[in-house]
Amino acid sequence: MAEVVLEHIEKIYPNTEPKKKKKPKKGQPAEPEKKSNLKITDEGVVAVEDFNLKVADREFVVLVGPSGCGKSTTLRMVAGLESITRGTLTIDGVEMNDVAPKDRDIAMVFQNYALYPHMTVRDNLAFPLKLRKVDPAEINKKVEEAAQILGITQFLDRKPKALSGGQRQRVAIGRAIVREPKVLLMDEPLSNLDAKLRNQMRAEIIKLRQRINTTFMYVTHDQTEAMTLGDRIVIMKDGIVQQIGTPQDVYDHPANIFVSGFIGVPQMNYFNADLKKDGDTYSVLVEGVTIELPEDKQQRLRENGVEAQPITLGARPEHVSIYDGKGDQSHMLSGVVDVSEMMGSEVHLHLNVDGQDVIVIVPTTDVNFTFEKGALDVGKTVKFTFSGAVVHLFSKETEENLEYKNQEQHTFDL
Amino acid sequence: MAEKAKGGLEAESKGLIVLSVILAIICIIWVLPMVAVVINSFKLNTFVKTETFALPTAESFAGWDNFIKGVTLGNYNFWLATWYSAFITIASSALILLFTSMAAWYIARVDSIFCKVVYFLCIFSMVVPFQMVMFTLSRTATQLHLDTPWTIPIIYLGFGAGLAIFMFVGFVKSIPLEIEEAAAIDGCSPVRTFFNVDVPMLRPTMISVGILEIMWVWNDYLLPYLVLDVEKYRTIPIFIQYLKGSYGTVDLGATMALILLAIIPVIVFYLCAQKYIIEGVAAGAVKG
């Protein structure tokens, strides 16, 4: 049993000196949301604001968000490497705010592995056990076991410098799991690896998870990792939690425009639109085309008492369909193909719709067989549409999802 | 084009030759005094002054006489001086390594005004010439009873701290903080983190600093001369200096022999340690 509860956790870095720019991480492209808008109070920079989360036993929770949003800070507060300015942290019902890291029964995997360079892999794995005065025979057994799980048995007598990045990361994970901690914390463990190795290690973490009974908290800035690994995802921005939910949940019901754009590749398309209300029936007018909404959406909008208003309409690229020349085309929007990216099994079409970029995913087989030859070439005008069932309606004013207006219910998880 | 390149190469090799010659001359000038010491330590005293750079001949060769004379003559026991020298050197270097590495760790890891001030004081202490403080030093040392071989390492600690802390701080800063954080999570107290995790990584710097300090303290003449009660306590450099007093005249042959004896341990030590410096630097170049 290891349940981690973060209640109203807050982190404020006292700004005694002008805010230091943290050194940029290598191998990580500059993200467009790079500039952070952290709140600055009299006390200092608010890196994490009112964080509420209850991580259940053996749950895998992923913290995700753009650079500088406070993911690492949150994780380090759980680890005890960073003091907690306000709020309470409990692990298994015991308050941990002022407990030393070594007494919290947690383990952590760092982005740059942080192995002890002067020790062999075996000694690296054994070190935490030795410090806990475990019996040498027992240590040996556990080290062998962990090495077995991670497939590093043949490297046990090497020094870390004689290992590749992927092998080092395995050793780092091994060192973390060898003493069976209650909570396993991982801070971007895969972001120093190349793309192929990252996919492989991601799969191994999923397998690892099934073999050990531990609660996981995992930090990443990569939404794919978050979606594939997490039981639940916590999406953060500028120190504030945007949404907490299962991967399906955050994909289907993003709480606001930020979340909808952060989850899903390629990014969601946005249109300026108008929400119309005719008696009890809502509909959306976008680019002169009316889109009918299904009953469940109507219901939720009615419950929230949403008025007719200008909105931002979101539609995921995978939900946009191109008119293939069959059937009714009166409810179609149209755009000019700007760029056509061949991804293998699918093609990403970038359409120019009134100066706005709209991305559409088309299966490659469709491009080749369903459409007329050359119909989707660059410069051609195509018609497209999306079903009212999959669109997302965001308030222009607050950027929040009009169907799930109550922000609390997404971010307050206790 | 090809010709030009060839000309360039030729000019380059010509330059190299000139450079080699210059360096060779500098080398010779550099080692000449040492060669003189070696040659003269095997010559009879009377020949040292007249034929300084000549190799010993059958006539001037003294065999091991100079060494025996140097060690046995004089009103002070040579072996006692050796013992004091060795003790002061080892104790001072050990103190410096232990305390400055810990201090440097604190300075590098704790970001406070106090640390910055201490650090700059250390840097500053490196540029203050010893001659500026030596007279006040000898008085203060006497008042504080630091004038024995057992306490003089404390004074050496003070004078050696500047350079040692400067070198250690630079290296500690290059150790990723995450390694220490990992150690804290794995179950190390801060002190344990330092000794179990940082010290092994600091080894190359420890060895370089250790070599510098050992050579400095072993060869140092002025500080012990000013601080110690020279009637009671003599280190080897002081012993050599006092050799003339016992005789009235200076026995140059014996002096040379003793100088040779005094530098042999340092040279041997340096040759042994060099291997570790290279090995250590290579190991330190790779981060976890």
Ligand SMILES: Nc1ncnc2c1ncn2[C@@H]1O[C@H](COP(=O)(O)OP(=O)(O)OP(=O)(O)O)[C@@H](O)[C@H]1O
């Ligand atoms: N010691 C500090 N003093 C002041 N501000 C700090 C300090 N450490 C971090 N911050 C700020 O707190 C914010 C959150 O940092 P944090 O490291 O948690 O970001 P992150 O989400 O992990 O980002 P990344 O993806 O780049 O690792 C950043 O904007 C950072 O500038």
Ligand SMILES: [Mg+2]
């Ligand atoms: Mg981070």
